[in-house]
Amino acid sequence: MWGNPGKKKVLVINGSPKQNKSSTMVITNAFIEGLKMSSDIDLEIINVQSLRIKPCIDCLSCWGRTEGECIIKDDDVAMVKEKILGADIIIESFPLFFFSMPGILKLLTDRLLSMMLTYRGHKPPEDGTSFHGLRYYDPNKRFIIISSCAYTEVDKVYDAVKAQFDYIVGKDGYYGIYVPQVKTLVELNSESKTNRFLEKFIQAGKQFMEEGSLDSETLKSLSKPPFSERAYKIFLDQFWQEEKKWKRHVPLKILKQC
Known part of the structure; x- marks a missing residue:
């Protein structure tokens, strides 16, 4: 087993405003089912829509005076940050909203600026690593994005999302699973077709738990449209x-x- 031995802590950050009714969570749950096939896991799902999150006020205290600590204390962001730091696998699940992430998830993302190292006037790294660098870097931690959209394919429409995460955690700092046509598949209520489609995600989750990674062919397969x-x-x-x-x-x- 990759990383630290023992039960893996899996944190799912559900960024859909629909919470448990999210179509994206259907494929995310299939991936989690695959994780469970290879190992016992400690799973927690956070619905961002239900959290109290105040917007970032751009004071940059977390880069200066407080060194990694946000000065806003009376909401749920510190709790989320603590759970991220304690997890072995972080899965961010969200639907594509107007070529980006939902606003509630962007609100949380802004407030996690404290997890980035202080910007000191440097240019973007040419090696594809995090623009700022991660303040709490852990080589054993894994970060996965699972997102679905209503488009025919995922080519181009996810460019803005990919660019944002490339800058935040680096191109090789996460695994991006981008899936088209999911809402239609779920609402069509074709059990046999849906089960066949979800089986790919179950097997991908199993592979990920066993190897700690997903190869390019698997990622390409997961992005293949169902129709x-x-x-x-x-x-x-x-x-x-x-x-x-x-x-x-x-x-x-x-x-x-x-």
Whole structure:
């Protein structure tokens, strides 16, 4: 077993505003199922939507006066940071929102600036490592991003997300699992097709627990869309047609609440 011996602590940071109803958590849970197949794990899931998180005020105290400590103490960010530091595997699960992460997760990400070393005027490293450097670097810790989107494929639409995490933890500091068409797959309610699709994530989780890594072929396989482009366009056209029908039959006062 890679890293430190014993039971692995797995922390899932669920960044979806839908919390447990998140389509992304469907594939994340399949990956976790695979982790459990190879080893007993200590699992904790944090729903960011349910946390109290105040926005960063850009005082930069965590880079200067307090050296790694945020001056905002009356919310849940310090608790999350402590759990991150104590975990062996951190999985950040979130849907793609307008080519980025959901706002609630960005709010948390901003507040974790204290986990980066102080910026001292240096240029971005040419070797692809973290722009700032990690204040609490641990070679045995693993960081995974699992994100889904409604697009036909993940090429290009995740460029902004990838660039952000490349700068934060370095290109080789995390494993990015980006999956298209997941919401449609989940809502289609085809048990056989969904189970076949999720089996890839179960096996990937098993591989990760055994080896402590995911190879490029596995990552490529996980990003393969469940539907052909032609079929997916048909599904989307039907979906938007149904949305228009729903709008025509729902009172305006209810629409305003959605």
